[in-house]
Amino acid sequence: MSEALAAPPTAPPTAAPTAMVPLGVGAAVLAISSAAPVIRLAAPLGPEVIACLRVSVSATVLALVTHRATARTLRLLAGSRPEALWTIVAGLCLAAHFGAWIASLSMTSVVRSVALVSTTPLFAGLFARAIGDRAPLRLYVGSAVAIAGTLVMVEPGAPSSDQAWLGDLLALSGAVTAALYLAIGRKVHAQLGDALPVEGYFVCVNLVAASALWMFALTRGAALVPAGVAQADYLAVLWLGLVPGIIGHGLLNWAVRRVPVHVVSLAALLEPAGAGLLAWVLLSEVPATRELAGALLLIAGVALGLPRRAS
Numbered sequence: 324m325s326e327a328l329a330a331p332p333t334a335p336p337t338a339a340p341t342a343m344v345p346l347g348v349g350a351a352v353l354a355i356s357s358a359a360p361v362i363r364l365a366a367p368l369g370p371e372v373i374a375c376l377r378v379s380v381s382a383t384v385l386a387l388v389t390h391r392a393t394a395r396t397l398r399l400l401a402g403s404r405p406e407a408l409w410t411i412v413a414g415l416c417l418a419a420h421f422g423a424w425i426a427s428l429s430m431t432s433v434v435r436s437v438a439l440v441s442t443t444p445l446f447a448g449l450f451a452r453a454i455g456d457r458a459p460l461r462l463y464v465g466s467a468v469a470i471a472g473t474l475v476m477v478e479p480g481a482p483s484s485d486q487a488w489l490g491d492l493l494a495l496s497g498a499v500t501a502a503l504y505l506a507i508g509r510k511v512h513a514q515l516g517d518a519l520p521v522e523g524y525f526v527c528v529n530l531v532a533a534s535a536l537w538m539f540a541l542t543r544g545a546a547l548v549p550a551g552v553a554q555a556d557y558l559a560v561l562w563l564g565l566v567p568g569i570i571g572h573g574l575l576n577w578a579v580r581r582v583p584v585h586v587v588s589l590a591a592l593l594e595p596a597g598a599g600l601l602a603w604v605l606l607s608e609v610p611a612t613r614e615l616a617g618a619l620l621l622i623a624g625v626a627l628g629l630p631r632r633a634s
Contacts, residue, residue: 344581347574348590354571356597358563359433360605362425365559367552370426371540373560375547378421378536380564382529389522396523399515406511410524413511414531416504422536424497430490433602434610435476437595438618439494442469444588445628446502451509465628469621476617504528588629592622 365373386393400407427436448462477491508528512519540547578587595618602608610618 344578348578348582348587351571351574351578352590352593352597354574355567355591356594357601358567358571359428359437359598360601361559361562361567362428363433363602363606363608365556365563366429368549368556368560369545370429371422371536371543371545372547372549373563374418374421374425375533375536375540376557376560377425377563377568378418378529378533380561381568382526382533384565384569385522385526385529389520389526392520392523393526394523396520396527399519400527403515406514409507409511410527411531413504413507414528415535416500416507417528418532418535418539419500420497420504421532422539423493423500427490427493427497430486431494432487432610432614433606433608434595434599434614434618435487435491436494437598438476438621439473439491440497440501441592441595441622442473442495442498442625443501443505444625445469446499447505448628450502450506462628465624465626467624468627469624472617472619472621472624474617475620476614589626592626595622 362373368376400410424436424440427440445462445466449466452462477488508524511524512521575587575591578590599610599615599618603610
């Protein structure tokens with residue numbers, strides 16, 4: 324779900340002061356909601372460079388903070404070739420997610436982009452069904468409601484630029500690749516079990532993603548230091564890597580150790596609302612009525628399809 328992509332919890336649920344959990348979750352939602360508007364503010368850098376720097380900042384900081392866990396993960400993967408290859412594939416999926424989603428924000432509205440990429444849990448559930456996991460009826464009902472919301476939001480047949488349609492497709496592609504990233508991560512963790520440090524794995528896939536994004540940017544001929552870019556644009560990217568990328572994810576991981584996963588997942592679905600509000604304040608971008616109605620219906624569908632038990 325765009326910036327709501329978080330690593331699995333590293334410990335079983337534990338008690339926490341009642342007031343702290345909603346505060347932590349609220350701060351996490353605010354952090355991840357800031358991503359889309361801030362990406363727009365950094366637009367002079369170009370989507371390729373924004374994606375490269377955003378993932379690189381998070382990967383570098385996390386690697387420094389969790390260097391021991393990262394070293395253990397690298398040693399473990401070195402002795403397990405299949406899981407190492409799957410980790411690389413997961414990193415490529417993560418790169419595709421950020422590349423597609425960030426590019427979509429230069430073509431379509433913030434509300435549409437964030438709402439569409441928030442369908443990640445539905446795609447993840449469908450992928451799980453494809454590999455043999457049981458899929459509950461609510462997943463299909465939720466998917467149908469989300470599709471209806473998407474149709475309302477994009478309003479097929481209504482006047483719309485080709486660029487907006489491409490942006491919508493890129494946002495959906497970001498959701499699909501994010502779901503693949505999560506499904507592969509589940510597979511790797513299932514194979515290696517508790518021996519695999521969660522933080523180390525998260526760093527490894529981010530390093531792969533950063534490398535892939537840099538290679539893509541270079542092959543595309545993107546200007547890595549574009550002319551006329553202000554210092555504020557680089558500060559915006561630094562914000563993306565630190566606040567949504569690390570603080571937001573960290574708070575979500577902290578929360579899932581204390582409350583059921585589906586509760587945190589439902590809270591994370593507030594990201595489109597938060598992103599839309601911030602886009603209105605920071606960018607003066609007011610969504611159309613149909614976009615708001617469709618986004619609400621889409622998010623309701625995703626909420627309906629979410630699992631009801633901690634995993």
